[in-house]
Every structure is written in structure tokens, then in C-alpha cells.
């Protein structure tokens with residue numbers, strides 16, 4: 001896995017076997033903040049939110065969520081699914097907190113040090129449960145109000161983007177629950193609609209991908 005610097009100065013990982021990046025090369029931190037925080041978390045009006053992330057990866061989305069939860073004093077229970085956890089050395093080299101919020105660096109590394117499968121209260125407003133599992137085989141064990149769908153692209157990992165899996169996500173969301181994703185392809189939109197979601201195409205991040213999707217139950 002190689003580290004590359006994206007257009008907003010934040011790093012991402014490149015996976016040569018898939019010819020795929022973890023984030024948009026136009027700006028990793030900008031993309032995460034736009035799609036998952038601005039269009040997802042801040043669009044949700046609840047004061048207590050259970051979030052499910054498909055593809056925990058570097059924990060960038062979780063870190064931005066932790067910071068937002070503390071700023072706005074909203075209680076977040078975050079479940080992150082990941083089949084291939086990253087090693088500490090890789091995370092230290094990426095060092096997202098240095099760019100995003102150096103004074104909360106300890107929280108970022110604690111997120112990665114907490115044991116898998118256990119819920120850990122990291123701040124008064126944010127708890128994290130990382131689950132080491134294959135999303136395609138995983139069965140939801142609680143209710144959620146928000147899903148960050150951040151799998152590798154459908155053409156790279158089609159098994160993660162199927163009608164059955166979107167139906168499973170629909171079922172574990174409360175009424176009014178939201179799913180956001182960076183991929184606005186017609187085939188993904190139709191799968192989400194087929195599962196029962198109402199789907200909006202929204203502008204992508206500044207200088208980034210053209211459109212993103214927000215699906216509401």
C-alpha cells in the first residue's frame with residue numbers, strides 16, 4: 001500500500017492490487033467532510049445518532065465525526081466495519097490529526113487502539129465499536145439512523161454493492177434514516193431505490209467528484 005498526497009494536501013492510501021485509492025485524489029479530508037459530515041451527519045437532526053460505517057479504513061470519517069460530535073454536543077454511537085485493519089505504522093505515517101486537529105491527536109490513535117468488537121467511550125459524546133468482519137456476511141445487531149457507505153468503487157469490489165446488501169442496510173435503519181455515499185452511478189441509485197430509499201443526487205465536494213448520493217428511508 002502506498003501513501004499519496006491528494007489535492008487538498010491530505011494523504012490517502014493507494015492499493016496497487018485494486019488500482020484504487022481509499023479517498024478522492026482531489027482531496028481526501030475535503031471529500032470525507034463534505035460527503036459524510038456535511039451531507040450526512042449535519043443533515044440528520046437527531047441529538048443522538050447511531051452511525052454505521054462500511055469500510056472503517058484509516059478512521060478518517062470516524063475522527064471527523066468524533067470532532068463534530070464534541071463541537072455540537074451530540075451523542076454518537078459509531079460502529080465501523082472493517083475486514084482488513086490497517087497497521088499502526090501506516091496510520092502514523094498518514095497522521096491525519098496533524099492536518100485536521102493536532103490537539104486531538106490522542107483521540108485519533110485511541111480510536112485505533114481500542115479492542116475490536118467492544119464499544120469504547122472515547123469522549124463524553126462519542127463511542128466507537130470497531131467490528132472486524134466481512135460486510136457481505138455481516139448481519140446488523142442494532143438499529144442505526146445514519147450509514148456512511150464508503151466501500152471501494154463498485155467496479156473494483158462489486159460484491160459490496162448489491163441489491164441484497166442495500167436491502168439489509170435499509171432494514172436496520174430507522175424511519176427517516178440516511179445513507180450517504182460518494183458514488184452517484186445510475187446502477188447504485190437504482191439499487192438504493194429498489195431497496196426502498198428515496199435518493200437525492202447532491203453536489204460533490206469542491207473541486208472533487210461531480211455528484212454524490214444521499215438516500216433516505
Ligand SMILES: C[S@@+](CC[C@H](N)C(=O)[O-])C[C@H]1O[C@@H](n2cnc3c(N)ncnc32)[C@H](O)[C@@H]1O
Pocket residue numbers: 021022023032054055056057058059060061081082083084085133134135136150151152153
Ligand atoms: C474506500 S476504503 C474506505 C476508507 C475509510 N472509510 C477511510 O476513511 O479510510 C474501503 C474500505 O473497505 C474495507 N473493506 C474491503 N472489503 C471489505 C469487506 N468485505 N468488509 C468490510 N470492509 C471491507 C477496506 O479494507 C477499506 O478500508
